[in-house]
Amino acid sequence: MNTIETLKKFIVDNFLFGQSGKLNENTHLFEKGIVDSTGVLELASFIEENFNIKINDEELVLDNFSSLNAMDKFLQSKNIQVTSN
Amino acid sequence: MNFTMDSIYLNANVETERLVAALKDTVAFKLKKRGAVVGVSGGIDSSIVLALCAKTFGPDKVLAIMMPERDSSPESKELATLLCEKFKVPYILEDITDAVHGFGCYARRDEAVKRVFPEYDPKTYKMKIVLKDDKEAKGKLNLFYLTIIAPDGTVKSQRLPLAEYLQIVAASNFKQRSRTNMLYYHAEAKNYAVIGTGNKNEHEQGFFVKYGDGGADVKPIAHLFKTQVFQLAEFLGVPEEIRKRTPTTDTYSAEQTQEEFFYKMPFEVMDRIWDGWEKGVASDVIAKVINVPQAQVDVTINDIRQKIQTTEYLRQEPFSLG
Numbered sequence: 001m002n003t004i005e006t007l008k009k010f011i012v013d014n015f016l017f018g019q020s021g022k023l024n025e026n027t028h029l030f031e032k033g034i035v036d037s038t039g040v041l042e043l044a045s046f047i048e049e050n051f052n053i054k055i056n057d058e059e060l061v062l063d064n065f066s067s068l069n070a071m072d073k074f075l076q077s078k079n080i081q082v083t084s085n
Numbered sequence: 086m087n088f089t090m091d092s093i094y095l096n097a098n099v100e101t102e103r104l105v106a107a108l109k110d111t112v113a114f115k116l117k118k119r120g121a122v123v124g125v126s127g128g129i130d131s132s133i134v135l136a137l138c139a140k141t142f143g144p145d146k147v148l149a150i151m152m153p154e155r156d157s158s159p160e161s162k163e164l165a166t167l168l169c170e171k172f173k174v175p176y177i178l179e180d181i182t183d184a185v186h187g188f189g190c191y192a193r194r195d196e197a198v199k200r201v202f203p204e205y206d207p208k209t210y211k212m213k214i215v216l217k218d219d220k221e222a223k224g225k226l227n228l229f230y231l232t233i234i235a236p237d238g239t240v241k242s243q244r245l246p247l248a249e250y251l252q253i254v255a256a257s258n259f260k261q262r263s264r265t266n267m268l269y270y271h272a273e274a275k276n277y278a279v280i281g282t283g284n285k286n287e288h289e290q291g292f293f294v295k296y297g298d299g300g301a302d303v304k305p306i307a308h309l310f311k312t313q314v315f316q317l318a319e320f321l322g323v324p325e326e327i328r329k330r331t332p333t334t335d336t337y338s339a340e341q342t343q344e345e346f347f348y349k350m351p352f353e354v355m356d357r358i359w360d361g362w363e364k365g366v367a368s369d370v371i372a373k374v375i376n377v378p379q380a381q382v383d384v385t386i387n388d389i390r391q392k393i394q395t396t397e398y399l400r401q402e403p404f405s406l407g
């Protein structure tokens with residue numbers, strides 16, 4: 001799976017109870033009510049563990065977590081190579 | 086509209102008379118209760134609610150309950166007593182330390198704190214959780230940090246991992262929920278109503294515990310900005326010692342203002358930005374009037390909007406699916 005597919009699977013499985021139709025690459029996760037501040041913590045924990053990186057405090061900004069595309073762009077900026085299966 | 090620094094202020098006399106009439110009507114006809122129970126903390130919000138209730142029902146039909154626990158500041162009890170004596174309202178002291186200890190509040194919280202900072206000793210250290218501010222207006226997300234203070238004053242702070250954040254908050258919420266239990270005990274024993282003390286900032290941004298301090302029969306100041314609460318407090322004659330006190334959470338062992346715990350900026354700035362936004366004033370106009378950068382205004386509006394949106398479930402009744 002690529003980065004977006006990995007993140008999408010995590011969100012669909014854990015936040016949406018399998019409702020994959022509710023989420024595409026540009027869905028605004030906050031405006032659509034999918035993710036709240038607790039959800040960001042869950043996402044950050046998942047990303048750190050799954051991609052084996054450390055997210056710095058200053059990187060925890062809305063722009064980096066607002067959608068699947070935004071997270072993909074953020075991870076690319078950290079030169080993350082897809083390692084997930 | 087002509088938006089100014091004073092736009093947020095109410096006609097205190099008119100608003101007070103309106104609230105007195107509405108409170109009397111609601112408790113008599115909708116709730117059919119014979120008086121009011123108010124939890125008093127020595128803070129500004131519970132103080133104006135107590136003052137309003139004394140004015141509405143008469144002091145002899147109001148009962149104030151103080152509910153400190155072992156992490157509460159001693160000043161809270163002193164100020165609450167001063168308040169009750171000022172308005173001649175009878176009061177009862179209910180120390181809830183044993184009750185929340187029975188729930189495992191302190192042990193569950195401290196276990197999570199120790200997972201982050203193994204050196205933490207609740208007997209000698211103090212702790213609190215805080216939201217980091219966003220003075221650089223970069224749109225930081227609302228994430229909590231754990232701070233511990235060692236006996237020698239050394240401070241350590243770290244972003245809270247998910248499991249520890251959830252456990253600390255869940256354990257601490259035993260305090261607010263235990264207080265609501267106690268309020269309803271006294272209310273039911275006297276056939277009184279429980280009068281909530283949350284203001285607009287708390288109610289709409291979700292700075293309360295569901296079925297804890299969010300639990301009440303009527304919430305008379307849930308529409309008032311904190312700035313307006315201060316205005317009414319002066320009008321109603323709340324003692325100056327209470328009005329001058331910095332609003333605190335009084336929940337964790339380390340001293341903590343509401344600003345550092347949750348709101349991230351002074352009320353006098355946040356409330357005016359929020360008020361302007363609600364009235365449809367453009368952010369560049371708000372910025373000019375209150376003399377802050379427009380970027381800060383925009384970030385604040387986004388932060389408020391985000392908090393309102395993500396805490397909607399706190400204000401909802403249980404869903405019926407029938």
